[in-house]
Amino acid sequence: MHHVCREVQRYEDIDDELFSHYFDATPVDIMRRAYEITIDEMKAASKRGSSTACVVVLRGDELRVANLGDCGLTVVRQGDMVYRTEEQQHSFNYPYQLGTEPHSDKPSDAQVFRLKIQKGDVIIVGSDGVFDNLFDEDILEEVSLHLPPAMRAAGEPELRYSTDSLWYEPPPPPPPPRPEAAAPSEAPPAADGARPGLALPQFHIDPRAISRAIAQRAKLVSEDARYTESPFQLRAMQEGLYYQGGKRDDIAVVVAVVTDLEDTPDRR
Numbered sequence: 001m002h003h004v005c006r007e008v009q010r011y012e013d014i015d016d017e018l019f020s021h022y023f024d025a026t027p028v029d030i031m032r033r034a035y036e037i038t039i040d041e042m043k044a045a046s047k048r049g050s051s052t053a054c055v056v057v058l059r060g061d062e063l064r065v066a067n068l069g070d071c072g073l074t075v076v077r078q079g080d081m082v083y084r085t086e087e088q089q090h091s092f093n094y095p096y097q098l099g100t101e102p103h104s105d106k107p108s109d110a111q112v113f114r115l116k117i118q119k120g121d122v123i124i125v126g127s128d129g130v131f132d133n134l135f136d137e138d139i140l141e142e143v144s145l146h147l148p149p150a151m152r153a154a155g156e157p158e159l160r161y162s163t164d165s166l167w168y169e170p171p172p173p174p175p176p177p178r179p180e181a182a183a184p185s186e187a188p189p190a191a192d193g194a195r196p197g198l199a200l201p202q203f204h205i206d207p208r209a210i211s212r213a214i215a216q217r218a219k220l221v222s223e224d225a226r227y228t229e230s231p232f233q234l235r236a237m238q239e240g241l242y243y244q245g246g247k248r249d250d251i252a253v254v255v256a257v258v259t260d261l262e263d264t265p266d267r268r
Contacts, residue, residue: 001034001053003033003034003037003038004031004034004053006034007033007034008025008030008057022059023059023060025059025064026057026064026066026112027057027064027065027066027112028055028110030055030057031053031055031098031107031110032107035053035098035107039100048099048100048101049099050097050098050099050104051069051097052068052069052071052095052097052127052128053066053067053069053098053107054066054068054069054073054085054125056073056123058117058258061116061117061118062115062117063075063114063115063117064112064114065085065111065112066107066112067085067110067111068096068097068098068105068110069088069095069096069105069128070087070088070095070132071126071127071131072085072087072126073085073124073125073126074123074136074139075115075121075123075124076121076122076140076143077120077122078120078151078153079143079144079147079151079152079153080140080159080160081139081140082160084136084159085111085113087131088109088110088111092235092236092239093236096109096110119258120151120257120259122143122257122258123255123256123257123258124211124214124253124254124255125253125254125255126218126251126252126254127251127252128250129218129222129249129250129251129252130214130215130218130252131231132222132230132231132232132249133221133222133230133231133246133247133251134217134218134221134230135230135231136159137159138217139214140159142210142217143214145213146205146206146209146210146213147204147205148205150204151205205257207255207256207257208255210255211253211254211255214253215253218251219251220246221245221246222248222249222251223246223248224245224246226244226245227244227246230246230247232246233246233247
């Protein structure tokens, strides 16, 4: 991830050749370059190891994702979970992984997809320690607790997934005009049909609070062998294995909220 970070920063460096290819950036290429550098360093240091990886890049309103293994990404829109990646597993508890061994998977094996996102979307990227211990409903519940009323689901939060590799969910059509003028105390509907209150979501949502809440909840489940049910437990039972409670594992969560970009680099 250190080298992934450096590769991403190259697109922001005006002295780097990749600066002029900012809008052409693809996460699988970033993953590949970072992997090659890492492998060279590992060989030089006589080290061995492996890791899953998820690289996400935002360009305009397009979220570009390369996911290899059992990390995951979800998108929550106005209180509903509208997208969720699938795990890549060779077999139960044997995810795809980049590594130093000849039989390791490669960046080209990653799932690659692009999503059209909207202002106010909450993007959650997590390691398997999150998704092995929390159901999607649990994650959605934690996000909903941190959303302002204007950005919550109209009813009960729902899991509304799309399985298209190139997915775009257009905003709902604007409501028909009211015959009478709106009272001064009433906020008029937004021009694009979005609910009032979404204009400045950065002032209403704390991504760090959401990430902490999800990580803490996953940690509690992972440490409780008597926990009634977890995603990892259900998958183990499907394989005919007896398992109860959560799974102790590394837990990493990154949360981002899509907002208007206040300043952009001059790329002339």
